[in-house]
Amino acid sequence: HIRAFxxxxxxxxxxxxxxxxYNSLTLRLNYLFKGPALExxxxxxxxxxxxxxxxxxLLPRKGAILDLGCGxxxxxxxxxxxxxxxxxxxxxxxxxxxxxAQNGYLKSNRTHFVPGDVSEYPITPQDGILLxxxxxxxxxxxxxxLVQSCMQNLNKGGVLLIREGIRELKDRHWKTRLSEFFSTRxxxxxxxxxxxxxxxxxxxxxxxxxxxxxxLMYEMADFGKRSSNVFLVVRKxx
Numbered sequence: 573h574i575r576a577f578x579x580x581x582x583x584x585x586x587x588x589x590x591x592x593x594y595n596s597l598t599l600r601l602n603y604l605f606k607g608p609a610l611e612x613x614x615x616x617x618x619x620x621x622x623x624x625x626x627x628x629x630l631l632p633r634k635g636a637i638l639d640l641g642c643g644x645x646x647x648x649x650x651x652x653x654x655x656x657x658x659x660x661x662x663x664x665x666x667x668x669x670x671x672x673a674q675n676g677y678l679k680s681n682r683t684h685f686v687p688g689d690v691s692e693y694p695i696t697p698q699d700g701i702l703l704x705x706x707x708x709x710x711x712x713x714x715x716x717x718l719v720q721s722c723m724q725n726l727n728k729g730g731v732l733l734i735r736e737g738i739r740e741l742k743d744r745h746w747k748t749r750l751s752e753f754f755s756t757r758x759x760x761x762x763x764x765x766x767x768x769x770x771x772x773x774x775x776x777x778x779x780x781x782x783x784x785x786x787x788l789m790y791e792m793a794d795f796g797k798r799s800s801n802v803f804l805v806v807r808k809x810x
Contacts, residue, residue, distance in 0.1 A: 586656075594625035595653040602649060602676040609671070614646055620798070626657075627702065630733050630793070630805055633657060635699025640690040641665075641706025642765075643762075645673030646657070652683050658700075663688045665709075666762075668754045678683075691718050695725045705801075706737045706753070708771045715774060716782070723786045729810035733803060738776045741800035745773070748799040778802050 596618060603614045618624065624647050633638060634657040639648045642662030651658055662685040664670050673685040690706060691714040701722045708714050722732050737748030752771055755762045776792055783790035783806045793803040 579670045583643075583656075590654055592625045592628050592650055592654060596677070598653060599646060599650055602678045603644065603646070603672075605770045606780050608673055609622060610644065614644070617646065626793070626803060627651060627704070627733065627735075628654045630803060631700040631702065631731055632729070635659075635727070635730075636661070637700040637702065638695065638698045639663070639702045639704070640693065640722075641704055641709075642669075642673065642685065644669050645676065645685055647702065648673070648677050648683060648685070648706060649676065652678070652680065658682065660684070661686070663690055663693050667690055695728050697725050699730050700725050701726065701730070701732045702735075703733070707734065707736050708773050711770065712772055715772065716778075719779065719782055720786075723783065723788055723806060726788070726806075726808040728808060730808045732806040734779060734806070735801060735803050736774050737800040738802055738804075739800075740776055741794075741802070744797070745800040748773070748801060751799065773800075776804055778801065779806070 599673070600614055600618065603610055627647050628651060631651065633655045635658060637651060637658050637660045639645075639651075639660060639662040642648050642664050643666070645662050648660045648662040652660055659682045662670075662673060662683070664673075664685075664687065667687040668727045670685050670687045691710050695701070701806075703719070703722065707718070710718065719732075726732060727749060737745060737752075780790045789807040789809070
């Protein structure tokens with residue numbers, strides 16, 4: 573009984589204090605000795621996005637989470653660190669990034685990474701699905717089909733979280749376009765599937781209409797001022 577008591581009290585304590593900021597150093601060390609460019613990139617990315625705090629807050633704390641376009645897996649690992657009740661699968665087109673994600677010291681039986689084209693990946697029912705900065709690499713037709721598949725595979729109470737630069741925020745959108753230009757064409761840190769390196773930015777209104785057609789709740793969380801990147805949250809009633 574004493575052991576059960578301490579386990580429960582520790583669980584409560586961890587739920588309060590095991591935040592993204594608490595796990596910031598732990599996550600950064602996961603990418604140590606993976607190359608100076610990647611170490612620098614992770615530091616900057618975490619600083620700009622407050623240690624991925626919003627991803628942790630907006631996605632379910634329990635259940636299966638699918639991270640489509642997971643890249644090096646840093647958000648996947650943060651979601652694992654902040655909740656013991658999440659199991660996570662990351663998928664990315666870039667096999668080199670998947671190899672890095674698979675070989676972090678944080679790798680556990682709750683985190684899995686596989687290479688694959690997110691527009692063709694067979695999505696199964698999930699409690700949470702993340703499309704983080706990935707849709708603009710796909711043509712509008714593929715975007716629609718992928719988002720539709722994600723919406724149709726949400727479990728009750730599930731959340732589809734889309735993080736993208738949207739066309740509606742015209743006064744800030746140029747910053748997003750400039751950032752992606754350097755990322756894909758200059759330093760080539762991110763790979764595009766299209767040979768012309770063309771990018772297609774989404775409309776938040778299109779996502780809202782698609783959510784309504786699927787009887788899902790929709791909201792936009794705009795916490796940034798630097799660019800047109802926002803969080804589009806699509807929920808299925810419990």
